[in-house]
Amino acid sequence: MYSFFSKLKLIHRPYSNQTxxxxxxNELSEIQWGLIRYLSEIGPSTFTDVAAYWGVEKPSVTPIAQKLVEQEIIYISPGIDKRQKVMHLSPKGMEKYEQGKEAMYLFQAQLLEGVSQEEIKVAEQVLEKVRANLLRRG
Structure with missing residues (x-):
């Protein structure tokens, strides 16, 4: 029988590929979508903010942001501290967010067919606790 963590691992790649x-x-990758969604839902953010949220090093965010700047989906402005760079969604980026949101909603709804709201809530609570334990461990 698969353990809880094995089952998590088994869904990661198929979910990523299908996403x-x-x-x-919409001419977006999963990781680009993640940044667009973050900026739409959280608001203008620094590279450091996004890296901390994703649990990655700041340089990992740079190529994703650069590609979205080239596509005019985001733009970058100086922060309060001139060394900081703040990412913002452009009007084109907001449009991409709405398109991606609709596509992802339909996709995720299909994946959750036959799963009750109660089951979803329990799964979310378990995953939040596991994440908190991971963060505590460092």
Missing amino acids: NEVLLP
């Missing part, structure tokens, strides 16, 4: 397929018509 990329869903976002392909």
Whole structure:
């Protein structure tokens, strides 16, 4: 029998691959979508903010942001501290967010077919606790 963590690992790659397929018509990758969604839901943010939220090093965010700047989906402005750079969604980025949000909503709804709201809530609570334990460990 698979353990809880094995089951998590087994869904990661198929979910990621299928997310990329869903976002392909919007000319976005899963990671680009993640940054667009973050900026839409959280608001203008620094590279450090995004890196901390994702649990990655700041340089990991740079190529993703640069690609979105080239596509005019985000723009970067100086922060309060001139060394900081703040990412913002452009009007084109807001449009991409709405398109991606609709596609992802339909995709995720299909994945949750037959799963009750109560089951979803319990799963979310378990994952939040596991994440908190991971963060406590460092």
